Amino acid sequence: MKWDEPMEKIKVMIVGNNDNRIYEIKSLLRNDKVAFIGFSKLDDNVVEKSISLKPHVMIIQCEDEFKAAIDLAEKIYIKIPGCAVILLCDSFDVSMIEKVMLAGVRKVLQFPIDTETLTENIELAHYMEKSRMENSDVTASNNMQSWIITVFGAKGGIGKTSITVNLAVALAKMGKKVAVIDADLQFGDVNVYFDIDPKDTISELSQGNDAGDIDAIKRMMALHFSGVSIVCAPKSPEYAEYVSPKNIETMIDTMRPFYDYILIDTAPVFSDITMAAIENSNLVLLVTVQDISTLRNTRITLNILESLQQKEKTELVINRLTKGLISLKDMQRVLNEQVKNTIAFDFKTATTAHNKGIPIVLDAPKSEIGKDLKKLANYVVNTIDHRVS
Numbered sequence: 106m107k108w109d110e111p112m113e114k115i116k117v118m119i120v121g122n123n124d125n126r127i128y129e130i131k132s133l134l135r136n137d138k139v140a141f142i143g144f145s146k147l148d149d150n151v152v153e154k155s156i157s158l159k160p161h162v163m164i165i166q167c168e169d170e171f172k173a174a175i176d177l178a179e180k181i182y183i184k185i186p187g188c189a190v191i192l193l194c195d196s197f198d199v200s201m202i203e204k205v206m207l208a209g210v211r212k213v214l215q216f217p218i219d220t221e222t223l224t225e226n227i228e229l230a231h232y233m234e235k236s237r238m239e240n241s242d243v244t245a246s247n248n249m250q251s252w253i254i255t256v257f258g259a260k261g262g263i264g265k266t267s268i269t270v271n272l273a274v275a276l277a278k279m280g281k282k283v284a285v286i287d288a289d290l291q292f293g294d295v296n297v298y299f300d301i302d303p304k305d306t307i308s309e310l311s312q313g314n315d316a317g318d319i320d321a322i323k324r325m326m327a328l329h330f331s332g333v334s335i336v337c338a339p340k341s342p343e344y345a346e347y348v349s350p351k352n353i354e355t356m357i358d359t360m361r362p363f364y365d366y367i368l369i370d371t372a373p374v375f376s377d378i379t380m381a382a383i384e385n386s387n388l389v390l391l392v393t394v395q396d397i398s399t400l401r402n403t404r405i406t407l408n409i410l411e412s413l414q415q416k417e418k419t420e421l422v423i424n425r426l427t428k429g430l431i432s433l434k435d436m437q438r439v440l441n442e443q444v445k446n447t448i449a450f451d452f453k454t455a456t457t458a459h460n461k462g463i464p465i466v467l468d469a470p471k472s473e474i475g476k477d478l479k480k481l482a483n484y485v486v487n488t489i490d491h492r493v494s
Contacts, residue, residue, distance in 0.1 A: 114140040114417060115231045118158055120177065121166030122147050126216075130164060130193065136224040140414040143385050147173055150358040152180050155188070157251045157361055157387065161231050164191045171201055175208045182209030189234035191226060193218070251361040254485065255369045255386040257379065258393065259402035264424040265392045267455065267465070268448065268478070269370040270298040272390075274464040275482035277332040281365040284326070286336045288353060288382050289372040290345035293338025300462020301327045303337040307352075308344035310336070316355040319363060331467065334364075350381035357385050366485075375409060383410075388485070389419040393440075395431045400439055407440065422481065425450040446481050449473040 117139050121127050127144055134141045143158050145151045147170060155163065163181055167174040171194075178190040189211040197213055205213060211230035214223070256272075258265040269285060277283045287293035287307070296303055305325040315321035326334045336356070339345055360367055369382040383389055389410070393403040403421075410416040421442050423433065427450040437444055451474040458468040469475045 114138060114414075115227055116140050116142045116159070116161045116417075117164060117227060118142055118155060118160035118162070119144040119164045119166065120147050120151055120155075122170065123166060123168060126166050126168075130166060130223075133218070133220045133223050134414065135220055139224060139227055140417050141384075142418070145358065147177065150361065151177060152184060153251070153362045154358055155181060155185060157253065159185065160188055161234075162189045162191060162227050164193050164227075166193050168195050171198065175201070175204050175210070178205070178210045179208040187234060187238045189230035191230055193223075251364055252366045252388065252485070253357060253361070253369070253386040254366060254388045254390060255371060255379075255382045256390045256392060257371050257383065257406075258373045258391070259406040260393075260399045261373045263373075263392055263394045263399060264448070264455075265373070266293075266295055266298060266370050267459070268390070268392055268422060268424060268481070269368050270295060271464045271466045271478040272482055272485070273333045273366070273368050274329075274331045275466045275479050276366050276485070278466065279482065279486065281486075282363070283332065283366045283368065284334045284336070284360060284364045286353075286356065286367065286369045286382075287338035288369050288378055290338055290348055290378060291342040291372065293370065293372075295335060295370055296327065296337045298459065298462070298464065299327070299329045299333070299335060301329065301335065301337070303327045303335075303340075306337045306339050306344070307356075308339040308347045310356070311348045311352040316352045317359050319359050322356065322359060331464070348378065350377045353378055353381040354385055357382075380413075383413075383415050387418060389415065390422050390446075391419050392422045392424050393436075394423070394425050395427070395429055395436065397431075400431075400436060404440055407442065420445065423447040446477075446484055448477045448481070 115138060117134060119127055119130050131141055142160060145154045165174045165177060174192055181188050181190055191212045191214060192210055193214050195216050211233055212226050214226055256265050256269040273283045273285045285295055287295035310316055310325050326336055328334055371379045371382055393399050410419055421444050423444055426447045451472060454469045454472045454474055455465060458465045461468060465475050466478050
């Protein structure tokens, strides 16, 4: 968030079964007033994902699935008050207009369409739905079935995985149902921090085309004694090629109804896998540390996230904070961002916990670093959800 905070963007979710058309619609969302927050297939999981993402506007791309699109629009109208639905079709049967109106659809648009026309209709649909809400007693539910949190870093070796693991355990200690997906497919070591030697990994799940089967996912998961369930990274880098961005998205969608929080640890690169995780997340924790090269990479990362319209849901976490030449104020000035979460530097405590295979929040909960990690968990639970509601 910049010092001069901009007006909130209209959060747009896209639903449809034509991948090429979905990409085309996404490419049209280039206006500063709108932000793409995720997409979904028009399937059984779409409502749960929509409840989780809480879009202001949902664009349903439909070709001949009018009944499915209208049924979804009706469910969204009931379950997510405040979300305006737009149907974007190649052609439209005028005999369906009454059903469309009864389902609460705000706009029916037709391909081809340009950025300006689409943006104008998004703004109008959002304004109409917002006005309806302000003049009625209906309020959107603040209950979110699942939070998807991606932990990302602009450089390797800055403690990103440690934060993922300890945040997951801290949330589990608070009574939350938590899962971790290790999406650092070549060199992920979430299992090492949990001291787990997995039998199956994400690559086996993807090869078997079981990413959409919750029973298969649960059979493959490793379970830590803290209560956290883990989808482990492949055991060897060459198996990473078996996992596609679509596998990641399908897995996230399948797991959503069964967990309060799903944390995704990522590689420090803007790969297709990382972008699939970021785009399907409610929150991105961007980890950085106090050195010039990492700060430079973090600044570049923030610019990239802004260009991809993902910066609105990004929060900085300063890891290994200590007194030095670069102060916290200096970092905020360089990054032009407020920093709400910091983790103290405590090499001995962190190394001891890692070598023992016990997360810091369990091994040294009263240490300064342990307390900071617990604060981060509290921030996620008590503060972040207000940004989406």
